[in-house]
Amino acid sequence: MTIDDHALFNRQAAGTNDASLDFRALDLIDHPVFVVRSDEARPRVVGANAAFRSLIDADPIGGYVDGELADRAPHEAALVATVIDGAATAEGIVERGARRFEVRVVRHGDDIVATSIDVTERESLAAQVAYDASHDLVTGLPNAAAFIDRLAALMARPELSGSGAAVIICDLDQYRAIGDALGPVAASDVLRVIGERLERRLRFGDCVARLAGDEFAVLVCDAGSDDDLITLAERLVETLAEPVELDQDEIYVSASAGIARFGADDDPQRVLRDAHAALSKARRIARGSVTLFDAEVRDDVVRRVEVEKALHRALRNGEFRVHYQPLVRFEGAAIVGFEALLRWEHPERGLVGPLDFIPVAEDTGLIVPIGAWVIEEVCRQAAQWQQDLPGAASLSVSVNLSARQLAHPGLVGTIADALGHAGIAPSTLLVEVTETTIMSDPVLAATILHALRSLGVRIAIDDFGTGHSSLGYLKELPVDCLKIDRSFVSGLDRDPDDRAIVGAVVSMAHALGLSVTAEGVETLEQLDLLEALGCDVGQGFYFAKPQSGEVVTALVRHPIHWRLAS
16 A cells, blocks of 8 residues: 555545445545444444455445355455454554455444455565575575575674684586586586585585586585595585486586685685685696685685786787697608697796696686687798798698687687688698597587588597597597597507507507597607507607797708608
């Protein structure tokens, strides 16, 4: 009822008397209004406005007792009974059975004039809206906002345990691949199962929430020791690694976890930030890892922030360089191509290797613009070689693509533009993708690699043998070359198992019509063994270290005759 309704209601109710039961004036009020005569043995409804009359489909003048209304309008009958019982003598909410009414009552002599609004649905809707605002619609768990409120409330408690409390953030691996392969409904079902599992693993007083995407957070009220926390997080990760059964199918997921402790009067955002930092480190270690935030993680975060800022500057100021390492065909000892390797010419530190900055570029997404620059530069250099060097048209140049680059929607267009600007044949470019990158999202990888093949670009699987996957995907991908990881090459001269593995890879690749390149060739003995096993191409320090484009140009002009086994 509005303020104007209240005023009108009071004026009209005050004018109600025994001599006149004309309620037409009350018809101006939109909400039901009725008058109960209470000076008789059986109180009666002796009048009502149009809104009330339409509800009961009758004119109550002449007297309906509360029982006689039940068949016509049970909700209104319940309200009338409440008013008659004297339970409602003022403004407020009245409950009658399962219904709730907002009632305003004015007494005038022996009459009770009441107006009512059935607010049951309105309050139910408001409660639902409030619930939805604080809960995740997929899993039914508290959402990020509710989790932060709970976290802040716990921090405000002065009796917070001396062992403190903690937040554990778990993040699923390969969740996107589930959605791509099985669809969004199955992906949501997986999230629901994961949420239920986490709830079952909670200790008394702890709570779990879905923060966003495939991230879940657990609030641990009594953290105990660091070992206790790590053990708890490891158990959660193990629980999430159990297969999810959907429609008689088993879906396997894995998770990593980051932990951050906190005490009273701490900052919720700081705690979540620290837990995410620990999670990032855990994911860099390996799937299924657990990391507790500590001084080392804090220092790593600071360092990575500084590196990120410096990478922005490096990209802006042109500090990146591309070095090239030759690929040498064993038969004839001829250079057949080069692998492009990124370096950073830091203004203070000098030439910086990729391990010092590529992980940060990958995590922050900077690998996408940096990678685009590399592709453009490699195509430009290949065009320059083809213009200046006889026979250079047959040389290939390979570039490495990370998972972040492969997932970027503009990758195919970036490569097509670079080839077009340079004016070189697409077959000049060979993209290298690791087995791990492919298996992180097989459906997406297949789509992008087929699109690149349609351009005419060739494709190699890098670090082959180090991933954990079925070899069946080789039949589904447009692969031209397998690159055997250096870990197998390094032990060829002393480990029969490595020789067996390399021999098996070479045989399989040749059976599939693929060439084989061995990485990390450092000695003549390794080279002789690789040639004997049928390997096609070698790459490593035995031939040459990665060098600038100018040095490599001189190498092509004046090739070295490497001593090969007879």
